[in-house]
Amino acid sequence: MKRLFTNMGWLLTGRGFNAAMSIVYLPIATYTLGIELFGYWAIIIALGQAVTGLANFQTWQFVVRWGANGSGPAAATGFAIALDLLSVALGTVAAAIVVLTAQLWLPLPDDLLWLTFGFCVASLLSIRTTPIGLLRLRFEYKKATAAEAVQPLIRVIGALLAWQFYPTVAGFVIAWAASEVCVAIALWVVAARHERIDLSQISLTKIPAQHKDAWRFVWSTNMSGTLTIAGKQVMILMVGAIGGEALAGGFRIASQLGQALVILAQTVGKAIYPELVHSKDQALMIARRMANIALIAGVLAVMGALFGGRWALYLLAPPEFSGFYWAMVILSIAGAVELIGASLESLLVSAGRAGTAFVVRAIPTLLALVLLDVAINWNGAKGAAFAMLGSSSLAVIGFYVAILNLREIRFDVTEESRKAGGEPADPTDAPPFKS
Structure with a gap:
């Protein structure tokens, strides 16, 4: 740690x-x-x-x-x-x-x-x-x-x-x-x-x-990275395609400020993944601690966006960008959700479940892109931000559910308990992840 x-x-x-x-x-x-x-x-x-x-x-x-x-x-x-x-x-x-x-x-x-x-x-x-x-x-x-x-x-x-x-x-x-x-x-x-x-x-x-699962891992991580891009860059392109260049420019600024936590989530994932690979027997403990810390950091960051967002927009952009304040706040909430889920996604990938992580990320992302036109027509940039928030929330819930069903990670919990001096438990009875 x-x-x-x-x-x-x-x-x-x-x-x-x-x-x-x-x-x-x-x-x-x-x-x-x-x-x-x-x-x-x-x-x-x-x-x-x-x-x-x-x-x-x-x-x-x-x-x-x-x-x-x-x-x-x-x-x-x-x-x-x-x-x-x-x-x-x-x-x-x-x-x-x-x-x-x-x-x-x-x-x-x-x-x-x-x-x-x-x-x-x-x-x-x-x-x-x-x-x-x-x-x-x-x-x-x-x-x-x-x-x-x-x-x-x-x-x-x-x-x-x-x-x-x-x-x-x-x-x-x-x-x-x-x-x-x-x-x-x-x-x-x-x-x-x-x-x-x-x-x-x-x-x-x-x-x-040398590694029979190499290409499966390559394509799974590539597709997961593709979905990360789809969740941000493709979203900006679609906003521009549907709402025009002015909406794309405003949404870019709102995303730059509100989605700072998504970049932080990616940072957490990049830092935690090598540790999970090198310390498989402690992977669950590391991921659990990071999720708890992320929860606190996410709440603080959303409060910062809520109370300091208007000042940030005033500082970084001309007055015509001020109408994107609420889109920025909604995107900051989505970023907080992603921050909490970063350690869960890394835990799945390190356990050899990159394909599962991809599927869990893919379905909400595609759903958000499909509904983007309706969302923008409903509430402009705020609608697009809500689509991203929904996608992030569903993905993190999916990561948690996937971890609950991983026997490899359940086994790690019993090992943690045994090494700590507790009684060995049946892997099927151990609660795999608590935050």
Whole structure:
């Protein structure tokens, strides 16, 4: 637990630095562009991140899983790099198709289409989950945090340059593309200094030959990552497609502020997953403690959004964004729910139930996307926020129910009891998870 909290502290330090920098670059973008042009910018950024997220494999989990359990870092890294190259190839094709058809469903003018495709390609070339996995395998969160600090720093510099010399949608998109490329380079440099990258190990077949469940785990974690992207970036795209660029821009700001806890939840998951893999006999205890802490943090964060949200909107955006206050509050509640569920989802994945985690996440996410049109027509941005809240709530309930039915985790409870000096219990009688 001490190492977990230390690692989480470094991750949160990075998130805190990112948040501090966003207080600089977001107002520059919103005040320079205005709500409609900012909406175009938000759609382009969301499209690039959505394509990258859909094509990208969660290779950091593969490096941690197989690098720690038998195959070694070299083979696991080679497999991860091969998957990254596959992601770039497939993602570029997908980006071309999406951009060519964008005007059929997105409010993007002709002169921004090539810019959109360029940002998609830059995002794909900046995939960096493999070096992150190498650093997390060795619990080098401090070095990863230092390298990732490059991204918000470049965004601030780029936003200032765009504001001064190129105050257009293109100027700010180029700034964001530069930040993606620079942070990827920084992470690879840091990872390569810590762990030798053996390019001869690049292969899509070596790891699957050693681990029969490899491809099942790969596709399950990829689809789970896809759903995370769908829950945020695709949601922004759909809001823009249904409500126009102004609604997309406002919803992006509300999401940036209200969904800060979702990023925190992802941070918790990234910190806790290596610990669950390395300490399987204590996995339940770790997850239970993190869920309890998350509950308290979530309540405090929602109160902060409720009482400080209007001030934050006033600080970060022009007055026309103030109408998105309640959407931001609702999204903060959804973020709190996600924060509570982060340790549950990581517990399922570490127990070899990535497929179960995917199904539990998939059904509510798809339901939210299907109902999004009705939700927006009912109550605009607040309706879209309620759709996300419902999706998050159903997913976390599903994670809890899935854990209740996992015999592997029930067994861990009896082991905890035995090691603590209590009487051994029948695994079918042990309460598997209490928070």
